[in-house]
Amino acid sequence: MSVLERQQEAGHAIRSPVINDFSLVVATANGTGSQTANLTLLRSFFKLGIPVHGKNIFPSNIQGLPTWYHIRVSHEGYIARRPSEILVAFNPATAHDDVQELPSGGVCIYSADLKNLPQRNDLIYYRVPVGELIAGIDVPVKRKPYIANMAYVGVVAWMLEVPLEVVEEALGAQFGYRQKLVESNQQVVDRAYAWAAENLSKQDPFRVEPMNKTEGLIVMTGNEAGALGAVFGGASVAAWYPITPSTSFMDALREYLPKLRKDDQGKPTYTIIQAEDELAAAGMLLGAGWAGARAVTSTSGPGISLMAEFVSYGYFTEVPAVIWDIQRVGPSTGLPTRTSQGDIAFAYTLGHGDTKHPILLPSSIEECFEFGWKSLDLAEQLQTPVFVLSDLDLGMNNWMGRPFEYPDQPMQRGKVLSAEQLQAMGGFARYKDVDGDGIPYRTLPGTDHPLAAYFNRGSGHNEQAQYSERAEDWLNNMARIARKFETARDLVPAPATELNPSARVGIIAFGTTRYAIEEARDRLAHRLPTSLLRLRALPINQAVRDFVAAHERVYVIELNRGGQMHGILQNELPEFAGRLRSIAYLDGMPLTARWVEDRLLKEEESSL
Amino acid sequence: MENPTPPSTDRAQVIKTNAIGLSKKDYDGAPSTLCKGCGHNSIASQIVQVGFELNLRAHEIIKLSGIGCSSKSPAYFLGMSHGFNALHGRMPSVSTGALIANHTLRAIGVSGDGDTGSIGMGQFKHLMRRNVRMVYIVENNGVYGLTKGQFSATAEEGLQLKYAGVNEFPQVDLCMEAIIAGCGFVARSFAGDAKQVRELLKAALSHRGTAVLDIISPCVAFNNEDDSPKSYGYGTKHEKPLHELGFIPYAEEISIEPMEPGEFRTVRLHDGSHISLRNLDSGYDPTHKLAALERLQRAQDTREFITGLIYYNPDRPSLAEVEELDTPLAQLSAEQLRPSKAALDQFLQSYR
Numbered sequence: 030m031s032v033l034e035r036q037q038e039a040g041h042a043i044r045s046p047v048i049n050d051f052s053l054v055v056a057t058a059n060g061t062g063s064q065t066a067n068l069t070l071l072r073s074f075f076k077l078g079i080p081v082h083g084k085n086i087f088p089s090n091i092q093g094l095p096t097w098y099h100i101r102v103s104h105e106g107y108i109a110r111r112p113s114e115i116l117v118a119f120n121p122a123t124a125h126d127d128v129q130e131l132p133s134g135g136v137c138i139y140s141a142d143l144k145n146l147p148q149r150n151d152l153i154y155y156r157v158p159v160g161e162l163i164a165g166i167d168v169p170v171k172r173k174p175y176i177a178n179m180a181y182v183g184v185v186a187w188m189l190e191v192p193l194e195v196v197e198e199a200l201g202a203q204f205g206y207r208q209k210l211v212e213s214n215q216q217v218v219d220r221a222y223a224w225a226a227e228n229l230s231k232q233d234p235f236r237v238e239p240m241n242k243t244e245g246l247i248v249m250t251g252n253e254a255g256a257l258g259a260v261f262g263g264a265s266v267a268a269w270y271p272i273t274p275s276t277s278f279m280d281a282l283r284e285y286l287p288k289l290r291k292d293d294q295g296k297p298t299y300t301i302i303q304a305e306d307e308l309a310a311a312g313m314l315l316g317a318g319w320a321g322a323r324a325v326t327s328t329s330g331p332g333i334s335l336m337a338e339f340v341s342y343g344y345f346t347e348v349p350a351v352i353w354d355i356q357r358v359g360p361s362t363g364l365p366t367r368t369s370q371g372d373i374a375f376a377y378t379l380g381h382g383d384t385k386h387p388i389l390l391p392s393s394i395e396e397c398f399e400f401g402w403k404s405l406d407l408a409e410q411l412q413t414p415v416f417v418l419s420d421l422d423l424g425m426n427n428w429m430g431r432p433f434e435y436p437d438q439p440m441q442r443g444k445v446l447s448a449e450q451l452q453a454m455g456g457f458a459r460y461k462d463v464d465g466d467g468i469p470y471r472t473l474p475g476t477d478h479p480l481a482a483y484f485n486r487g488s489g490h491n492e493q494a495q496y497s498e499r500a501e502d503w504l505n506n507m508a509r510i511a512r513k514f515e516t517a518r519d520l521v522p523a524p525a526t527e528l529n530p531s532a533r534v535g536i537i538a539f540g541t542t543r544y545a546i547e548e549a550r551d552r553l554a555h556r557l558p559t560s561l562l563r564l565r566a567l568p569i570n571q572a573v574r575d576f577v578a579a580h581e582r583v584y585v586i587e588l589n590r591g592g593q594m595h596g597i598l599q600n601e602l603p604e605f606a607g608r609l610r611s612i613a614y615l616d617g618m619p620l621t622a623r624w625v626e627d628r629l630l631k632e633e634e635s636s637l
Numbered sequence: 638m639e640n641p642t643p644p645s646t647d648r649a650q651v652i653k654t655n656a657i658g659l660s661k662k663d664y665d666g667a668p669s670t671l672c673k674g675c676g677h678n679s680i681a682s683q684i685v686q687v688g689f690e691l692n693l694r695a696h697e698i699i700k701l702s703g704i705g706c707s708s709k710s711p712a713y714f715l716g717m718s719h720g721f722n723a724l725h726g727r728m729p730s731v732s733t734g735a736l737i738a739n740h741t742l743r744a745i746g747v748s749g750d751g752d753t754g755s756i757g758m759g760q761f762k763h764l765m766r767r768n769v770r771m772v773y774i775v776e777n778n779g780v781y782g783l784t785k786g787q788f789s790a791t792a793e794e795g796l797q798l799k800y801a802g803v804n805e806f807p808q809v810d811l812c813m814e815a816i817i818a819g820c821g822f823v824a825r826s827f828a829g830d831a832k833q834v835r836e837l838l839k840a841a842l843s844h845r846g847t848a849v850l851d852i853i854s855p856c857v858a859f860n861n862e863d864d865s866p867k868s869y870g871y872g873t874k875h876e877k878p879l880h881e882l883g884f885i886p887y888a889e890e891i892s893i894e895p896m897e898p899g900e901f902r903t904v905r906l907h908d909g910s911h912i913s914l915r916n917l918d919s920g921y922d923p924t925h926k927l928a929a930l931e932r933l934q935r936a937q938d939t940r941e942f943i944t945g946l947i948y949y950n951p952d953r954p955s956l957a958e959v960e961e962l963d964t965p966l967a968q969l970s971a972e973q974l975r976p977s978k979a980a981l982d983q984f985l986q987s988y989r
């Protein structure tokens with residue numbers, strides 16, 4: 030039950046304070062610099078020690094380019110999307126609908142410039158005279174709209190009782206402590222706060238109180254965290270082509286690498302190339318991986334399709350590469366600024382001729398960082414392209430997390446033979462399974478030994494990498510690569526399981542749906558106890574089989590229409606195909622706990 | 638050579654060896670599976686010869702290709718070097734990646750006119766834009782040999798072939814494309830002209846960036862009717878060398894013979910070696926971009942092909958130079974690749 034529901038039950042008139050538990054949405058027009066204002070609010074809550082998460086919802090091509098920034102504040106630590114009780118209405122183009130969407134008892138903070146705002150008598154309105162508040166502030170004309178947004182920051186701070194010094198600190202962090210910018214913005218915040226204190230009377234129940242639940246935590250986007258992981262994973266070649274929502278991954282890499290990865294002489298230990306398209310980016314990755322670099326790219330669905338031929342080739346010729354897919358919705362421009370888990374099935378078997386790829390599935394910034402370095406290890410250990418499937422929600426939004434743990438194992442470079450080893454072994458066969466794990470040995474170009482060379486070819490080949498069309502060679506080679514995939518099962522990150530001994534129902538999920546699901550499970554704790562297995566990678570291992578075996582029904586919840594992961598799991602666990610149920614949904618928005626709760630109850634009712 | 642064997646040391650003295658003690662055979666690859674008489678085979682033989690003559694060390698070379706009959710040929714030369722037979726039209730991106738990973742390698746790439754001029758045109762152009770240091774050979778026969786005789790984009794307008802019919806579209810001139818894309822070493826030759834192919838190859842290997850060799854290489858199966866401009870018969874009759882070429886490797890600095898003023902031009906290559914050109918076309922200047930394009934257009938109009946170094950400009954830095962690469966990225970140690978724990982903790986401070 031949301032706070033408001035509880036409020037309403039308690040009666041409209043009596044409104045006891047609601048502390049550290051609300052969802053706030055800021056509606057602005059794109060390009061007005063509202064991101065700084067919104068992040069200032071987010072950081073203020075964070076600095077007060079209250080769990081918080083922000084989601085930027087920005088349709089890509091509606092006229093006026095509206096954006097909505099959702100901030101969820103929750104003393105219990107729930108950070109899934111939830112319909113907002115508090116609206117900051119600063120966009121004339123959407124204000125009408127925005128106000129209509131507020132639940133009864135909600136709050137509307139609106140710019141005095143808005144005309145014909147719907148008047149609902151079940152809402153609380155606070156008017157902000159923006160023009161008056163920014164008059165006389167000394168900033169260049171082009172920065173005026175930016176500081177205008179600070180007016181709502183001041184009023185929200187007043188309304189929620191956020192101390193001004195906390196806002197100031199948050200602002201400072203936002204501007205990288207560039208004093209002049211901080212000052213002019215702070216001036217507007219202060220004025221708005223003072224103006225509100227004098228002219229408005231607080232009628233709503235919402236406010237914040239300091240707590241200590243964010244102590245020591247960091248705030249970062251998933252793309253930044255993944256890029257930082259790649260930096261510590263020793264990524265040395267990055268090739269890419271811009272596409273929302275993956276671009277900020279490369280932007281972060283371009284920012285971090287020069288700061289963290291220069292050698293003693295100040296020379297870069299990396300190269301980043303903006304390729305002519307994703308196909309070329311994939312080719313550069315394979316060329317670099319073959320020659321011994323640690324290569325990474327980031328893209329989204331449409332880019333993945335262009336990479337298909339190379340990924341297939343990389344699987345078959347066994348060349349390491351790491352591909353981040355920050356998933357968005359649909360083909361071509363689909364819904365390019367909306368989140369989804371729609372590329373699972375496509376990526377898992379991308380290619381022609383029996384391909385299957387390891388896929389890492391991060392759900393948090395901690396996992397983005399961890400998989401950022403681990404994926405590079407896995408690619409070289411397994412000698413194959415490895416996918417990391419993130420999504421727009423995780424990649425582009427700011428999330429709290431624990432400071433990242435430094436890699437807990439030395440860098441894994443896989444089975445690469447040096448000239449000395451070759452000498453001792455008296456040669457090698459590129460595609461021979463020496464160790465029984467399906468993973469062969471390789472040499473790098475430049476290895477100074479007469480037996481080092483081999484020919485990397487997409488054509489059928491035997492153990493010596495020689496051209497071959499013999500049936501046996503094909504069979505043996507493909508069987509070995511399948512063996513390698515078996516080895517991968519226990520090399521990739523294991524699932525995270527929360528077993529509930531009284532649960533007969535299990536849930537399997539992955540990625541960012543976890544937040545809505547975790548909240549829903551708590552809400553259902555008494556009515557429908559569940560266990561949760563959060564997949565952190567494909568292929569699955571024994572733990573997944575055991576989990577399914579231990580429950581009567583297992584719901585696979587995912588953010589797509591067709592139940593792609595459900596299909597993969599049914600395939601992998603044919604003996605349990607009947608007990609695996611699909612809950613798949615995609616409308617472009619992250620799931621809400623309420624939706625998950627309702628769906629689970631409905632499914633359970635119909636299965637009784 | 639598919640099954641590499643180390644050079645034997647106890648060979649009879651009669652076998653001629655080069656300065657690093659290798660025989661020509663050590664530069665061989667697997668036996669060719671291409672048609673007998675295919676121009677591509679002649680080019681592979683010249684690469685073997687050049688490897689021997691330049692004392693190339695196998696491990697310092699990589700060979701790359703796309704897909705096509707032409708692209709098969711890296712299997713037929715320098716068997717002791719690593720090879721990468723990529724995707725159709727995608728050799729450039731793979732080369733770019735490999736040569737960023739290890740910029741000290743010297744790359745010899747072989748492509749076809751379909752591989753380069755059709756499916757791979759985009760990557761071809763971007764490779765030259767970036768000036769990735771490699772020798773890029775196009776074995777140009779005007780057809781798709783491997784898929785049995787369809788026209789490629791370099792086929793002459795109006796050309797009639799048994800299988801493909803009449804080509805209704807204007808030809809793509811890969812040398813022009815290369816010059817326009819910013820390539821600083823653009824040459825054309827004819828597979829039948831072994832000496833010129835060798836000399837151009839040697840010079841190309843010394844170039845600082847991408848060096849394109851567009852070598853007319855007749856397909857005896859699908860495009861060798863004498864009136865076809867990419868046939869042997871036509872080639873030997875209509876080839877018009879721009880200049881005679883002598884290549885002097887830096888290692889064995891030879892004093893250049895006295896030259897007649899006006900007839901010769903000596904060009905110093907980036908690595909210190911020289912290439913000397915005999916201007917047959919009076920006044921032809923291979924360092925003049927517009928003149929080169931004009932000359933190519935004239936040759937197209939008169940249906941002859943000029944051979945030799947058509948355009949030369951060593952001024953642009955290679956991609957590796959632009960990226961300031963030092964120790965090859967592929968050879969960096971884990972310590973060089975992974976910053977310290979302190980660096981991580983410090984970095985995260987600004988995200989608190």
Ligand SMILES: Cc1ncc(C[n+]2csc(CCOP(=O)(O)OP(=O)(O)O)c2C)c(N)n1
Binds near residue numbers: 706707708776789
């Ligand atoms: C993506 C893709 N499309 C089509 C093919 C089929 N294919 C192989 S070689 C070739 C044409 C090769 O022509 P060219 O590069 O001129 O080489 P040649 O055989 O003439 O030497 C084609 C179309 C392929 N291998 N890959």
Ligand code: SF4
Binds near residue numbers: 778
């Ligand atoms: S088909 Fe033509 S290009 Fe191919 S090998 Fe035969 S002659 Fe050469």
Ligand SMILES: [Mg+2]
Binds near residue numbers: 749777778
């Ligand atoms: Mg051809």
